[in-house]
Amino acid sequence: MQDKYVLLIEDNPDDVALTLRALKKHKITNNIVVTCDGAEALDYLFGQGEHKERDTSRQPAVILLDLNLPKINGLEVLKQIRTDKRTRRIPVVILSTSTEEQDITSSYDLGANSYIRKTVDFDRFSDAVRQLGSYWLVLNQIPSQQDTSY
Numbered sequence: 001m002q003d004k005y006v007l008l009i010e011d012n013p014d015d016v017a018l019t020l021r022a023l024k025k026h027k028i029t030n031n032i033v034v035t036c037d038g039a040e041a042l043d044y045l046f047g048q049g050e051h052k053e054r055d056t057s058r059q060p061a062v063i064l065l066d067l068n069l070p071k072i073n074g075l076e077v078l079k080q081i082r083t084d085k086r087t088r089r090i091p092v093v094i095l096s097t098s099t100e101e102q103d104i105t106s107s108y109d110l111g112a113n114s115y116i117r118k119t120v121d122f123d124r125f126s127d128a129v130r131q132l133g134s135y136w137l138v139l140n141q142i143p144s145q146q147d148t149s150y
Helices: 013-025 038-046 074-083 101-109 122-139
Strands: 005-009 031-035 062-065 092-096 114-117
Touching: 005 013, 005 038, 013 031, 013 122, 031 038, 038 074, 062 074, 062 122, 074 092, 074 101, 101 114, 114 122
Parallel strands: 005 031, 005 062, 062 092, 092 114
Antiparallel strands: none
């Protein structure tokens, strides 16, 4: 489990801290990579810009994606993840404060694996993060490598 890592795409420093605190509380010790906007996240995933030296054959086990991001919004990030053969199978969990039905529907239409509403109650949020970590990092089985044949 230790070689699996999480990509957290979140622009709010308080939400980053809250998520990291919840992961630590539940002893989810996987490496967490944090990007602070949609453009940086896509550069990271596709090895572009300041991440051009990154080994893109090693992708996250799960992506935790906020919708309201600067530069490129979360739905566009999700769309680009799903349309690229290198990243389309990576599980993407939306973590958002939005309860708008359109955001939920659009997320699933674009291929989100799950939609979790961030709550102000730390204990509830912490439990949701524990369950996410347990499922996506321990129980979920992914292909040993991304299929880039088509």
